[in-house]
Amino acid sequence: MKTICKNAADTKWNGAEEKKLKKEIQSTRALLRHFDIWPSIGGVEALGSKSINSANPSDTKEVLAEVFCTEIWAAERAVTLIKKSACVQEWKRKSLTERSRYLDRAADLIESKRRFFISLMILEVGKHPEDADKEISEAIDLLRAYAAEARMFEELAEKSIVSPAGEKNTTVLGPAEESAICLSIQPWNFPLAISAGPMGAALLSGYSVLYKPAEESSIIGYFLADIMYEAGIPREVLHFLPGKGETLGAYLVAHKDVKVICFTGSSLVGRKIELAVAEFNLDILPTLSRKDRYRKRIASMETGGNNVLIVDRSAERTEAIRAVLRSAFSFAGQKCSALQRLVIVDDKNGFYESFTGDLKEAIQEIRVGSPEDFGTFYGPVINRAAYVRIISVREKAWEYGAQITEGVLKNDAGDGYFIAPFLIEGLPNDHELVQEELFGPGLFILRAKTIEEAVEMANDTEYGLTGGICSRNETCMEYVRENLVVGNYYENKPIVGARVLNQPFGGVKESGGFGFKAGGVLYLLNFLREVKAFSRNTMRQGIPLDSK
Amino acid sequence: MNTFTVDTLSKAIRKSRPMTLTALFLRMGSLYPVLRPEFLKLVDAASSVASPSEYLYQSLRPLADKIPPHLRAVFWAGEKFVPNRLSDALIRSAIDNLLTPYFLLKDEKSFWKTKKRFEREGAGIILDVVGEEALFTSEAENYLASYEYAMKTFGGKVAVKLSSLVPSISFNPSNCKENKRILKEKFAEILLLAQKYNVSITLDAEEYFKWCLLIEDVFCETVLEDRFRKMSNVGVALQAYRKDSFASAKRLLAVAKTRRYPLTVRVVKGAYWDTEFAIAEQNGWEYPLFERKEETDANFDRIISFFLQNREHIYLAAATQNPKNIAHALKEVDGDFTNFEFQVLFGLGEAVRRTLCRLKIPVSVYCPLVRQGGSILDALAYLVRRILENTAGNSCLLENL
Numbered sequence: 001m002k003t004i005c006k007n008a009a010d011t012k013w014n015g016a017e018e019k020k021l022k023k024e025i026q027s028t029r030a031l032l033r034h035f036d037i038w039p040s041i042g043g044v045e046a047l048g049s050k051s052i053n054s055a056n057p058s059d060t061k062e063v064l065a066e067v068f069c070t071e072i073w074a075a076e077r078a079v080t081l082i083k084k085s086a087c088v089q090e091w092k093r094k095s096l097t098e099r100s101r102y103l104d105r106a107a108d109l110i111e112s113k114r115r116f117f118i119s120l121m122i123l124e125v126g127k128h129p130e131d132a133d134k135e136i137s138e139a140i141d142l143l144r145a146y147a148a149e150a151r152m153f154e155e156l157a158e159k160s161i162v163s164p165a166g167e168k169n170t171t172v173l174g175p176a177e178e179s180a181i182c183l184s185i186q187p188w189n190f191p192l193a194i195s196a197g198p199m200g201a202a203l204l205s206g207y208s209v210l211y212k213p214a215e216e217s218s219i220i221g222y223f224l225a226d227i228m229y230e231a232g233i234p235r236e237v238l239h240f241l242p243g244k245g246e247t248l249g250a251y252l253v254a255h256k257d258v259k260v261i262c263f264t265g266s267s268l269v270g271r272k273i274e275l276a277v278a279e280f281n282l283d284i285l286p287t288l289s290r291k292d293r294y295r296k297r298i299a300s301m302e303t304g305g306n307n308v309l310i311v312d313r314s315a316e317r318t319e320a321i322r323a324v325l326r327s328a329f330s331f332a333g334q335k336c337s338a339l340q341r342l343v344i345v346d347d348k349n350g351f352y353e354s355f356t357g358d359l360k361e362a363i364q365e366i367r368v369g370s371p372e373d374f375g376t377f378y379g380p381v382i383n384r385a386a387y388v389r390i391i392s393v394r395e396k397a398w399e400y401g402a403q404i405t406e407g408v409l410k411n412d413a414g415d416g417y418f419i420a421p422f423l424i425e426g427l428p429n430d431h432e433l434v435q436e437e438l439f440g441p442g443l444f445i446l447r448a449k450t451i452e453e454a455v456e457m458a459n460d461t462e463y464g465l466t467g468g469i470c471s472r473n474e475t476c477m478e479y480v481r482e483n484l485v486v487g488n489y490y491e492n493k494p495i496v497g498a499r500v501l502n503q504p505f506g507g508v509k510e511s512g513g514f515g516f517k518a519g520g521v522l523y524l525l526n527f528l529r530e531v532k533a534f535s536r537n538t539m540r541q542g543i544p545l546d547s548k
Numbered sequence: 549m550n551t552f553t554v555d556t557l558s559k560a561i562r563k564s565r566p567m568t569l570t571a572l573f574l575r576m577g578s579l580y581p582v583l584r585p586e587f588l589k590l591v592d593a594a595s596s597v598a599s600p601s602e603y604l605y606q607s608l609r610p611l612a613d614k615i616p617p618h619l620r621a622v623f624w625a626g627e628k629f630v631p632n633r634l635s636d637a638l639i640r641s642a643i644d645n646l647l648t649p650y651f652l653l654k655d656e657k658s659f660w661k662t663k664k665r666f667e668r669e670g671a672g673i674i675l676d677v678v679g680e681e682a683l684f685t686s687e688a689e690n691y692l693a694s695y696e697y698a699m700k701t702f703g704g705k706v707a708v709k710l711s712s713l714v715p716s717i718s719f720n721p722s723n724c725k726e727n728k729r730i731l732k733e734k735f736a737e738i739l740l741l742a743q744k745y746n747v748s749i750t751l752d753a754e755e756y757f758k759w760c761l762l763i764e765d766v767f768c769e770t771v772l773e774d775r776f777r778k779m780s781n782v783g784v785a786l787q788a789y790r791k792d793s794f795a796s797a798k799r800l801l802a803v804a805k806t807r808r809y810p811l812t813v814r815v816v817k818g819a820y821w822d823t824e825f826a827i828a829e830q831n832g833w834e835y836p837l838f839e840r841k842e843e844t845d846a847n848f849d850r851i852i853s854f855f856l857q858n859r860e861h862i863y864l865a866a867a868t869q870n871p872k873n874i875a876h877a878l879k880e881v882d883g884d885f886t887n888f889e890f891q892v893l894f895g896l897g898e899a900v901r902r903t904l905c906r907l908k909i910p911v912s913v914y915c916p917l918v919r920q921g922g923s924i925l926d927a928l929a930y931l932v933r934r935i936l937e938n939t940a941g942n943s944c945l946l947e948n949l
Contacts, residue, residue: 013722128720472592
């Protein structure tokens with residue numbers, strides 16, 4: 001079967017590629033050294049104040065660039081611009097197919113700057129080049145997939161509408177709101193892909209976008225916006241607004257003209273946004289002028305996870321260990337899909353001991369250090385706060401009497417927020433430490449007697465994002481497949497690394513559940529509405545004039 | 549001597565084919581493609597699931613209407629009337645006793661016995677310590693130890709898998725330069741051992757994207773080092789299904805010429821076809837192998853001819869069981885067998901080996917041996933690869949079974 005679009009190819013690593021990338025990292029570093037990141041509002045790069053330093057998490061002494069946060073009044077200006085600009089109206093009037101070309105172009109541009117973006121991710125968020133490379137493919141895929149979907153939906157809308165003789169019927173797809181403004185607040189852990197996806201989908205659907213990246217990844221956000229401008233998206237349509245979530249983010253979420261919000265981040269902030277939206281619709285909406293009473297809505301929302309992998313004794317040993325390591329420790333576990341709870345099914349035959357024994361040996365092989373050293377498994381955690389939080393979880397677990405096995409942190413790791421991988425055994429599943437999302441390179445190991453008990457344990461969480469099983473026992477696999485409550489389920493493979501159009505991504509329960517899955521064929525429908533269905537009587541004097 | 553045609557060879561091979569249950573088993577797998585994946589899964593899972601028969605019934609039940617009636621009757625009767633424990637034992641012993649002797653040697657005793665038998669009939673032996681990529685350091689060290697043990701105990705020719713000598717967890721494909729340094733170190737260690745015990749070494753072929761080109765670099769650079777330059781009993785496998793294999797052949801010849809001492813090249817067709825296909829597709833890479841078997845066969849012949857024209861530099865081992873390729877090689881060899889031999893797989897190539905032995909043509913047998921203290925589990929990937937290629941519809945081996 002022909003797919004609607006082909007996935008981008010990842011880098012094929014070899015000596016020459018390694019050399020080129022290392023050179024690119026140095027030139028990127030040099031470029032950033034004298035670089036200030038300003039908000040970009042309607043083509044003006046200014047209007048910021050109170051700079052924050054964007055530091056390299058692998059080397060806390062290295063300041064990469066200075067980021068100027070968007071002033072509230074400047075954000076207000078962006079909203080005004082959108083409401084007034086003719087350019088914005090023109091963008092909205094374009095057909096889906098026309099708009100989709102811009103995204104395709106942006107995808108091509110990202111592809112042409114692949115090494116540059118890998119370098120940015122290595123420097124700004126401490127991502128290993130191989131993980132960064134995969135993320136860039138994901139960003140490209142998201143843009144191309146949504147662009148292809150837009151064309152598909154347009155065709156579908158055209159073909160599916162019935163017009164009998166004497167009637168001309170059409171339906172128009174686009175944003176439902178008069179001033180179509182979408183606020184996109186996105187995280188630092190996938191600074192390119194998760195930003196590009198919702199931004200691209202909103203733009204495609206005809207919205208203008210206020211894009212606020214996480215403070216920790218403002219530089220990458222800036223260069224993403226830059227790519228979009230280069231691809232031809234008008235500067236009045238897309239605005240780049242770096243800044244703090246508590247102030248700028250909160251202000252924009254509650255803003256009366258911002259009608260659509262997409263958010264990826266922590267569950268706590270997600271809930272706050274939901275509350276703000278509900279309050280707005282309940283209290284503020286009735287006070288607005290009658291022509292402005294469009295409801296505020298959340299188009300897409302992805303939040304936390306507390307993900308689980310079940311391993312039983314029929315699992316292929318090496319495959320299972322690889323799956324656990326990749327799921328739990330790649331990018332230091334800082335993925336919403338990362339593995340936090342490993343459930344080992346052991347019916348008293350020593351499998352638990354042998355498997356954990358292997359894991360303990362395996363984590364000693366994990367090298368932690370700056371991702372500029374390509375031989376590392378993962379790099380630093382994002383910032384000081386994360387470092388302190390994760391270390392304190394490890395210490396608390398120890399105080400509670402858990403058994404902790406730590407990997408090694410070599411002295412040459414450097415002056416960054418490095419944490420060696422650790423395994424925590426002996427805490428029950430309902431312990432608060434186990435239940436809270438860790439978002440770091442730690443793994444809780446739990447023991448179950450039967451597969452049923454394992455699944456019950458696995459489901460006993462507020463989240464439901466990813467999960468899976470490593471097994472060769474078809475009955476067990478079938479049971480888990482049926483009963484595990486997750487949005488993305490994996491068998492005999494890592495539970496991270498969903499690919500666009502291969503594994504549409506999104507969870508249930510507290511993990512999200514807003515809208516269609518990211519990277520799936522329906523995602524665009526989170527934004528796109530059948531705004532208006534036209535029906536026209538083509539008869540004059542009772543005679544259908546346009547009949548065939 | 550040069551009157552071998554494909555027909556006469558095929559006939560001779562067919563005449564000396566061993567009639568084993570395993571052959572029958574394989575044949576069944578190729579006759580009923582729907583059974584093939586189930587059969588592979590069973591071999592893979594038998595040692596780790598509680599009840600393999602339960603496992604087999606479960607996986608076959610949904611396929612009931614696709615299985616031929618007589619087999620269905622056998623399964624049905626088995627499920628109904630044979631107690632699980634008995635059928636478990638049957639399946640386990642079937643895999644152990646029927647399958648393994650046809651694919652690999654389980655212990656030292658059977659190795660010595662086999663070696664004696666082969667030598668009596670005039671065939672050589674290449675020892676392959678069964679194993680795959682190592683996960684962590686201790687595993688890699690174990691592999692190194694078992695290679696040393698094999699060299700010390702068995703001598704002769706030993707096949708080495710470089711990927712089993714490094715812990716793969718800390719082996720990132722992007723870290724090329726460092727990876728190469730580590731592999732060179734490991735290969736040098738192996739070569740020093742080979743010098744010490746005076747054995748021949750050939751590096752095995754491996755997965756394309758992660759290992760293949762890296763290993764070729766490691767090989768070419770190491771054998772040019774002064775301390776190893778004079779070793780002529782060192783070699784490498786070259787997979788003819790790779791589109792770029794002819795370029796590699798040229799490179800190997802150039803290296804042999806530069807060092808002025810010959811190298812051994814074992815030309816094989818390649819055993820990771822399905823794996824490479826999946827890896828390439830999952831990463832969006834171009835497929836690095838010939839997609840049609842005939843192309844691989846033709847390329848194999850081409851490489852054989854190329855090396856045979858340069859016999860003073862390359863000791864050539866043609867690893868094939870296909871009568872067509874054998875006939876082609878024999879024609880090129882033209883009765884002069886210096887620096888040339890055929891290589892066949894243990895068990896699977898038995899008919900070919902017997903035929904070649906009878907014709908007094910030099911042949912060695914590639915014998916996978918479960919390593920000291922290891923278990924059949926180490927060999928599962930090898931087993932599955934072999935079964936996969938030998939139950940494929942276009943397998944030349946099946947014609948000989």
